[in-house]
Amino acid sequence: MITQSDAGKSWLDRYGPWAVVTGASDGIGREIVRDLAQRGLNVVLVARRGELLDQIATEVRQSNFIETRVIVADLGKAEDVEQALLDCEALDVGLFVASAGFGTAGNFLATDVEDEIDMLDVNCRAVLVMAKDFSARFARRKKGGLIFFGSIVGFQGVGNAAHYAATKAYxxxxxxxxxxxxxxxxxxxxxCAPGPVETGFATRSNLSPANSADPRSVARETIAALGRKTTVKPGILSKVLINSLATLPRFVRTMILSAIMASRTKHHDGSKAQSRPKQSA
Ligand SMILES: NC(=O)c1ccc[n+]([C@@H]2O[C@H](COP(=O)([O-])OP(=O)(O)OC[C@H]3O[C@@H](n4cnc5c(N)ncnc54)[C@H](OP(=O)(O)O)[C@@H]3O)[C@@H](O)[C@H]2O)c1
Structure with a gap:
């Protein structure tokens, strides 16, 4: 009979001893860090806001007797991605979680091309480069896990979030x-393909609030799904929405999600670009 601690041990053996989590300073990534630390994994926390990363690292170290490392990196910059990978080289990493990401929203004509390129770099390029590096490492040790963050918008085109939806389809x-x-x-x-989650994401993406899932339960359901399925739709809302939309023709899905997105961006001033607030760190 497999006991709770045996199951815990084999999970740790499969995906431990170290996990690397991007987007660890906030939102879903921060909850993933807490969940992994409770499971006994050592965690590398990656994002731009070093002070927040230090705070969460201290919290999880003290309550779980694990080790942590903090890497301050702007994943929109190729050199920071390379440096982050170099900084992880000496650690026995078994799990990579790519939670860092952001969205642009509004009519494509009104968004800023620099923001769109930055989003492509963070949401796609950094994920590709890091996943390539970690999957080669995991293949050598014959075990490991990769967790990516798609979205409910990644299953069809979506007006008013055209490029963000395209990054999530990727x-x-x-x-x-x-x-x-x-x-x-x-x-x-x-x-992981969530619907709206209650994090700072909507505000940072200049979207009005929606009926949202709790980031802690999204993190818990995501981690629990690793090794059991290829796509997890965390929370009741994303399950109901994705599963019911899946029965419809693709263009109908596009119309429905575009209408939802239009209602969440109707406060935008279409006459000028909705430029993304820049981070200070
Ligand atoms: N929340 C939702 O409604 C929702 C729905 C579907 C999918 N998702 C996806 O889920 C993932 C997590 O979203 P979330 O809700 O947790 O968002 P969030 O609360 O806004 O957190 C985003 C995280 O990404 C990091 N980040 C953003 N730009 C970065 C950059 N250039 N370099 C390094 N780190 C960067 C942020 O850290 P710093 O600012 O400190 O760098 C932060 O830790 C994203 O990929 C998002 O697209 C979210």
């Missing part, structure tokens, strides 16, 4: 393909 497609390629090497791949 992630969803990448995850589904990698799950096949990496399975023979003992590597589990998971895409």
């Amino acid at each position: 992630i969803q497609t990448l995850a589904e393909g990698l799950a096949i390629d990496l399975k023979p090497f003992g590597i589990d791949v998971l895409s």
